[in-house]
Amino acid sequence: MKWMIYGANGYTGELIAREARKRGHQPVLAGRSAPKVESLGRELGLEARAFALDDTAALLRGLDGIALVLHCAGPFSATAKPMIDACIRAGVHYLDITGEIAVFEYAQAQSEAARKAGVVICPGVGFDVIPTDCVAAALKSALPDATHLALGFDSRSGFSPGTAKTSVEGLAQGGKVRRDGRIVQVPLAYSVRRIDFGDGEKLAMTIPWGDVSTAWYTTGIPNIEVYLPGSPSMIANARRANGFRWLIGLAPVQRFIKRRIEKTVKGPDEMLREKLPTHVWGEARNSRGTVRTARIKTSNGYSLTITGSLAVVEHLLQNEKPGGTYTPSRLVDAELVTRLPGSGAISIE
Template sequence: MSKTQQWLLYGAYGYTGELIARQAVKKGLKLVLSGRDEAKTKQLANELGLSYVVFSVSDLANNTDLLKAYDLVLNCAGPFSQTAEVFLDACIEARCHYFDITGEIAVFEAAAERHQQAALAEVILCPGVGFDVIPTDCMAAMLKQAMPDASHLCLGFDSRSGFSPGTAKTSVEALPEGGRVREDGLIKQVPLAYKTRRIDFGGGQKLAMTIPWGDVATAYYSTGIQNIEVYIPGSPKLVKRMKRMNWIRPVLGWSWVQNIIKKRIEKTVKGPDEQAREKLTTYVWGEVTNPAGERIQKRLLVANGYQLTVDGSLHVVNAVLSQSDLSPGYQTPSSLLGADLIRQLPGTQDIHIES
């Protein structure tokens, strides 16, 4: 598929989208900005000296020609539960590669279900090319290489990067659904803070709890490992609060409750500024075990979540536009560009491996 080597950044004026747009310009990448708000899209495009187009996701659902001029779309408009599936179908129809920065399990599963369609159209579908899920996905692939007969995989990260408005809204949407783990190859709905354990992510032992992170879906496709859990640190007080929240999860799904919380997020959550982002780093941890009870742990130190999302998404976009031998269909970041992808991003350091 050869078009113009031009790609579209949708949701360009959002917190993370704007960070990506500004960094893309610094790198000299050729892109077109897009979003549903004409005033915001135009203002940013004019400032950066870029072209822009304006359309909504509902427009795209009725007119896939909107994407036919582009080789690739990077979707930064969350919550992705409301945008990704329309883009997935439209990109297959328009023969345009699809990428986004989601961490939502449902989006990864929707992309995987379209694998055959995308492969026939010679289109790559690769959601999760940001902090969700590049570092943990690459960690999973590294551990699988180290222990090919692994039957259980645990992943986790210790980050203080904070939330952008879009990420906060996505988290609120996910609360009524509870937690997720993978058991015997199948994704299983579980309570919030379903399991706890003490983990040294890289900065010392901490209490940690399970979360419904995207790797419950993606790591299975990257490694074939049948049992997967993802953890983050949580104080005893936070763990108790999450467990209590299980009793009111149905209420959190009511539309008026969701609207109240999301409006509060719009007023109060701004995302960290550049100075704050530069001071933050993230520990990424992983562990595999096999049926014999052997265990391997690995740790990485990576950039803060927002910087990694900017660097990671642009690295993937550039790689796809410059390489013609990548396999079409559904891909995870590590299956597309290899487990060493994370080591190619600024700020990544190996800590150590334990057997």
């Protein structure tokens, strides 16, 4: 079965392509820049294709003969929709490594079309959102009548250029939580609390992470928040930013910041990734006040994205699945994260 990595010349896409080649896979490498994907293709001895996502005819030609796409070209707010639409039309399974709430919601809205086409859609098969999705599923099993779910992670690795661009977009859009089954907008750093993610108690704030969308489809728990540790000054700055989000959201400002990111931001190298594990935490609560807490230590977020995305690719290549939209734990299983290199077991108290 022939499969493709689109965005293979980006920071994370290239890391995934190199690991896939080491494992004996022969993915087609693709992206918008012919010189970059062709150069990587020559180096790795892999087929390369160049096509843009804003040309539907070229996109469909680019997918010819492909059974599965692992989409790694962000920001996914701009790239996911055309690729998802083309994959459904072409009968190609779609995976990506997004963490963007809007992308998850769009993917879920296409579930019926995907079912009819026999296409699997599963966004978020990287650090966004495999670990937190598996923790959410484990907590749902531990407390089936939970009404509230909080998730979070403590990761100190730097940003890749794509992640940095996505964060700039997210800053302009403000915070998000799920209340009574609906995603609602809230201020940045809307809720602040102290949390022991697994490496000591830390001050943490809510962030608009992908699980605000995905954990609902995994668990059905109607109230969901996601937390990230932050210093008092970081939290204060996030709250101050609420007053000028409108400015950050202006198209010229977004373009300026993203150009700066392209010139200045580089993802963490292998040595740094190996030194920085991630602690993932979750807490479920029911209407009687019963609380269950889950924790797991995993590899660095970028390292987990490499091994996690390939684990899902391999699972889908080896297993027939009905068409439709999935979350990672529902496509594979809730133990997926525990089988990835650098991960321990999910402990529940």
